[in-house]
Amino acid sequence: MPDVRITGGCQCGAVRYAMHTPPTDCLICYCRMCQKQFGNIFGAFAAVERKDFEITRGKLGRWKSSDIGVRTFCADCGTPMGWDSLDPSRTNTWVSLGSLDNVEAVRPLAQWGGEARPSWVDEVIAMPVGITGGGDAAGYRDADRIHPRTHPDHDTEYWPPK
Amino acid sequence: MRQYAIEASGGCQCGAVRYHTTAAMDNAHICHCRMCQKAVGNFFAALVGVPKDALTWTRGEPATFRSSANVERGFCARCGTPLFYNDVTSKRIALTIGSFDNPELFPPQAQDGIEGRLPFFDSLHEIETETTTEQESEAWAAAIKASSNQHPDRDTAAWPPQGGHHA
Numbered sequence: 001m002p003d004v005r006i007t008g009g010c011q012c013g014a015v016r017y018a019m020h021t022p023p024t025d026c027l028i029c030y031c032r033m034c035q036k037q038f039g040n041i042f043g044a045f046a047a048v049e050r051k052d053f054e055i056t057r058g059k060l061g062r063w064k065s066s067d068i069g070v071r072t073f074c075a076d077c078g079t080p081m082g083w084d085s086l087d088p089s090r091t092n093t094w095v096s097l098g099s100l101d102n103v104e105a106v107r108p109l110a111q112w113g114g115e116a117r118p119s120w121v122d123e124v125i126a127m128p129v130g131i132t133g134g135g136d137a138a139g140y141r142d143a144d145r146i147h148p149r150t151h152p153d154h155d156t157e158y159w160p161p162k
Numbered sequence: 163m164r165q166y167a168i169e170a171s172g173g174c175q176c177g178a179v180r181y182h183t184t185a186a187m188d189n190a191h192i193c194h195c196r197m198c199q200k201a202v203g204n205f206f207a208a209l210v211g212v213p214k215d216a217l218t219w220t221r222g223e224p225a226t227f228r229s230s231a232n233v234e235r236g237f238c239a240r241c242g243t244p245l246f247y248n249d250v251t252s253k254r255i256a257l258t259i260g261s262f263d264n265p266e267l268f269p270p271q272a273q274d275g276i277e278g279r280l281p282f283f284d285s286l287h288e289i290e291t292e293t294t295t296e297q298e299s300e301a302w303a304a305a306i307k308a309s310s311n312q313h314p315d316r317d318t319a320a321w322p323p324q325g326g327h328h329a
């Protein structure tokens with residue numbers, strides 16, 4: 001097996017995982033169920049073989065969104081972690097892209113769920129972008145920079161720091 | 163930033179936590195910063211401010227994670243849906259746009275956090291495959307629809323419904 005280790009986890013660091021092979025698929029999904037799971041315009045997922053996916057710290061929260069699958073998350077901080085089929089014969093599971101330590105490691109190759117794609121998505125993508133700390137247009141940007149408790153984007157021996 | 167009157171409800175995926183607001187700010191935006199990415203497990207958070215005195219939690223209570231000294235991230239402890247960004251020193255709270263029953267009401271007007279913005283973000287809309295869930299896999303979509311435990315996109319008197327989860 002190639003020596004691959006792609007890591008990630010939730011915001012607070014209670015749940016950490018490692019992939020031991022690169023993802024086999026990657027997509028964003030606008031369907032209303034993915035929107036709700038992520039509280040967002042779309043969900044973003046990478047597929048990895050179950051045998052190559054390891055939870056290295058903590059335990060995934062699981063909520064059965066239908067008879068087909070389970071939405072996974074961190075029960076301590078809420079970070080959406082992925083989607084898992086209830087079909088035991090399926091060989092893969094899906095991991096939320098934003099939970100990866102290196103979000104740039106995987107690029108979406110497909111869009112699903114066109115029926116719920118908001119009409120303004122293209123316009124939003126084209127809008128100018130501000131930098132954190134660069135102003136107060138939205139009124140929120142800087143408040144979350146004081147003593148942040150987000151887990152760093154790499155594996156840690158223990159967490160939170162003593 | 164301007165405040166305007168609106169009647170809008172929303173909540174988490176499973177329906178254990180529901181809210182209603184009678185006003186919103188005209189600051190709908192997406193934020194690419196790494197802390198928002200982690201909070202919502204995605205490339206960005208989509209948020210809109212509402213005055214705290216206009217917001218009512220109509221069912222259940224959100225769980226929170228204190229992401230920094232003055233900010234808490236709200237979510238449903240049962241199903242995980244990210245619900246808000248709350249600067250505890252502010253008179254406003256930012257709700258996740260995707261948790262509203264009708265996210266179309268809040269088209270984002272700005273993007274923040276360019277330092278965390280993914281290089282492929284501006285070409286996301288060019289990804290060709292844009293099918294509906296039904297077109298992608300009819301049988302699969304039908305099976306999900308028939309057994310969905312997701313709360314409907316409207317207020318409900320009781321949830322889950324008596325005699326079954328499926329609405």
